[in-house]
Amino acid sequence: MAKVIGIGLLGCGTVGTAVAEALTTTANPGLRAGLKLELRRVLVRNARKKRGLNLPAGVLTTEGQTVVTDPKVEIVVELLGGLEPARTLVLAALAAGKHVVTANKYLLAVHGHEIFAAARAANRCVAFEASCGGAIPIIGALLGGLAANDITQLVGIVNGTCNYILTQMTRGGQSYATALAGAQAAGYAEPDPTFDVNGTDSAHKLAVLAALAFGGRVDLASIACRGIDTLQDQDLRYGKELGYICKLLAIADKTAGGVSLQVRPTWVPADHPLANVHGSYNAIMVEGSLCGTALFYGRGAGPKPTASAVLGDVLEVALGVAPARFASLPRLDWQKDLKLVPSGKLTSRNYLRVTVRDVPGVLAKVTRLLGTQKISISAVVQHETNQGQFVPVVIMTHAAPQHQLDTALKAIDQLPEIGAPTVCMPVLG
Numbered sequence: 001m002a003k004v005i006g007i008g009l010l011g012c013g014t015v016g017t018a019v020a021e022a023l024t025t026t027a028n029p030g031l032r033a034g035l036k037l038e039l040r041r042v043l044v045r046n047a048r049k050k051r052g053l054n055l056p057a058g059v060l061t062t063e064g065q066t067v068v069t070d071p072k073v074e075i076v077v078e079l080l081g082g083l084e085p086a087r088t089l090v091l092a093a094l095a096a097g098k099h100v101v102t103a104n105k106y107l108l109a110v111h112g113h114e115i116f117a118a119a120r121a122a123n124r125c126v127a128f129e130a131s132c133g134g135a136i137p138i139i140g141a142l143l144g145g146l147a148a149n150d151i152t153q154l155v156g157i158v159n160g161t162c163n164y165i166l167t168q169m170t171r172g173g174q175s176y177a178t179a180l181a182g183a184q185a186a187g188y189a190e191p192d193p194t195f196d197v198n199g200t201d202s203a204h205k206l207a208v209l210a211a212l213a214f215g216g217r218v219d220l221a222s223i224a225c226r227g228i229d230t231l232q233d234q235d236l237r238y239g240k241e242l243g244y245i246c247k248l249l250a251i252a253d254k255t256a257g258g259v260s261l262q263v264r265p266t267w268v269p270a271d272h273p274l275a276n277v278h279g280s281y282n283a284i285m286v287e288g289s290l291c292g293t294a295l296f297y298g299r300g301a302g303p304k305p306t307a308s309a310v311l312g313d314v315l316e317v318a319l320g321v322a323p324a325r326f327a328s329l330p331r332l333d334w335q336k337d338l339k340l341v342p343s344g345k346l347t348s349r350n351y352l353r354v355t356v357r358d359v360p361g362v363l364a365k366v367t368r369l370l371g372t373q374k375i376s377i378s379a380v381v382q383h384e385t386n387q388g389q390f391v392p393v394v395i396m397t398h399a400a401p402q403h404q405l406d407t408a409l410k411a412i413d414q415l416p417e418i419g420a421p422t423v424c425m426p427v428l429g
Contacts (some may be wrong), residue, residue, distance in 0.1 A: 002034055005318045008041040008073035008098070010089055011080040012051060012062060014187060015103060015130075016042070018307035019077065020053050029311045033215070035318050037311075041067040043080075043089075068093035071328060075317050077310060078102040085286070087111050094122045101313040103130035103306055107391035113217050127317050130309035132205040133158055133282045134300035135340035137309070141286070141296060142212045143325055149288030151213040154252040156284035158205045158278050160301025161189040162195040162228050162248040168276045170236055170245060176228075188280050188301040199227035199248065199263040206250035206261055213286075214253065214259050216338035224343035224402075231265055235423055237382065238394050239267050244351075245275040249428065258321065258339035260346050267351055267427045274428070335340065344403035349427035352395040354412060355420040362417040369411045370397070370405040373404040390419035396427070 007023065009016055016127045020266050022029055023039040030037040039059065044051075047060045061067060068076055068089055076093040078100060080086045091114075093100050100119070102108070108131055109117070119126045122271055129139045133156070157163050161183050168179035180197070195201045205217040229249050239246055244267035253260045268275040269399070277283040281284035282300025287293055299305035316322040356362045367377060379396040397405075409422050 002031065002036040002038045004038050005030065005314075006040045006068040006070075006072045006074045007037055007314065008043075008070060008076045008093075009039060010043045010067055010076060010078045010086070012042050012044045013079065013081075014303040015306045016079040017051055017053065018303035019079065019310050020051075020055070022311060026055055030315060030318065031204070033089060033315050033319055035315070037314060040072050041070050043067050060244050064089045065092065068098060069096050073098060075099045075101060075314055077314065078104055078107075080104070083107060083110060086114070090115055090126075091118050094118045094124050094126075097122065097124065099124050099127070099317045101127045101130075101310060101317060103310055105131040105201070105204040105208055109204040109218070109220055112211065119326065122178065124231050125317060125323040127313035127322040127326070128208070129313045130306050132208055133284060133296070134160060134298060134302070134306035135294045135308045136282055136284060136298040136300065137312070138209065138284050138286075138296050139212065140306065141294070142209070143249060143329060146286060146288055146291060146294070147329070149290045151286060151288050152254045153273070153287040154206075154213055154250070154284065155210055156206075156209070156250050157247055157274060158209075158250050158300065159196055159202045159248060160280035160282055160299065162202070163271070163277065163282065164188050164280045164301065165197070166228060166246055166248065169231075169233070170240065171278065175233065176231065176275060182334070186280075187303065197227050197229040199225045202227075202248060202250045202263045205240060206263060209250070209284075210252045210259060210261055210338065214338055216336050218261065218338055219340075222261065222340045222343075224264065224346065226264045228265050232423070234392065235351075235425065238353065238392075239351065239425075242267075242351075242379070242381065242394070242396065243270050244268060244427065245270055246425070247274055247277070249274070255341060257345070258341045260341040262343070262346060265425055267425055269428070272330070272353065272428065286373070344406070346402045348402075349399050349429075350397045350405060351423075351425045351427060352397065352409075353423040354393045354395060355390055355418060355422070356393055357391055357417040358391045359417065362415070365368070365415055365417070366393070366395070368413055369415075370395075370408050372411075373400070373408040375400040375404060375408055
């Protein structure tokens with residue numbers, strides 16, 4: 001007879017509903033492991049709301065403490081999102097002797113060190129595969145299969161909403177507004193998509209991944225972050241003409257001076273593996289001292305991929321795999337801060353779109369100001385126009401530190417022949 005494991009669910013939104021449905025209306029996910037996962041408590045805001053779930057009477061509750069202190073609940077699954085009441089309830093669950101599974105990257109990025117310390121003190125574990133990358137098993141890889149490696153770089157598409165929007169814009173020719181509406185209709189974007197499109201969600205995930213890869217706590221404010229909400233269609237067209245595809249990338253590089261962290265719309269060469277990750281899919285490339293380059297790919301948005309990762313964590317906790325791994329890996333303590341490279345010292349090639357009046361000598365002024373900061377040019381693109389108009393000139397630079405580029409762009413934008421602020425985007429590699 002299968003061993004019964006009691007599950008308490010905090011939150012029943014899109015992902016929570018998918019988890020509850022898997023536990024109650026499909027073949028029980030634990031059967032292949034010789035277990036029966038039984039949903040015993042579900043925290044909701046409104047217990048009268050119809051959810052299309054076949055739940056026994058008394059399972060739904062509006063009191064979080066009822067879930068985390070129920071003696072019949074052995075594993076608490078937190079899917080509330082945000083910082084509170086998620087933090088308070090997770091800490092209460094650990095204090096009550098429950099293991100915790102969470103998909104909450106924001107919570108871990110801000111309070112991970114506190115939560116992991118509380119779990120160790122209670123001799124319990126926190127499993128969080130679903131926090132980064134949807135169905136991609138990247139957390140397990142960093143803590144398990146790649147644990148013997150000295151990780152030197154992580155580069156990833158970690159937000160399925162943004163990748164879907166960019167795919168619709170670059171391959172389908174849609175406007176940003178139309179692509180965003182499509183992502184919301186498909187269930188990839190929240191009604192308020194701000195955290196997705198402004199890069200914040202990717203920064204939260206990068207903080208978690210970098211902490212695991214490099215063994216230290218990350219201050220969110222130190223991550224250079226920009227989203228896709230200010231992208232312009234003409235830049236996507238110019239990039240494509242030059243042989244690049246735009247992706248919102250989360251990048252962590254380990255250097256002699258520390259770890260550099262950034263989230264930015266980035267030009268990726270069209271023949272690069274990440275350029276061919278489309279729709280709601282995510283992909284994360286890891287560079288390790290022993291494994292070389294490893295690529296992890298899978299669906300990164302939508303309730304079912306996240307539910308898959310959540311239930312995988314639940315099974316690993318129930319089977320004792322996650323508790324053993326949690327207890328043996330000190331890098332999960334996050335008690336020290338990572339040494340980070342200041343954003344001004346980040347170095348990359350760059351795409352510049354300068355809006356200039358098409359008169360003799362203006363391009364020479366622009367290139368002189370770049371040269372003053374020791375920034376060399378690899379390519380210039382200007383389409384034929386009527387002389388005297390404001391026209392876009394696209395300049396591709398060789399690698400340069402960000403602080404030198406910022407100084408040059410400030411001077412360029414002050415020229416009387418410049419008609420709009422210069423657009424700047426980094427180039428991968």
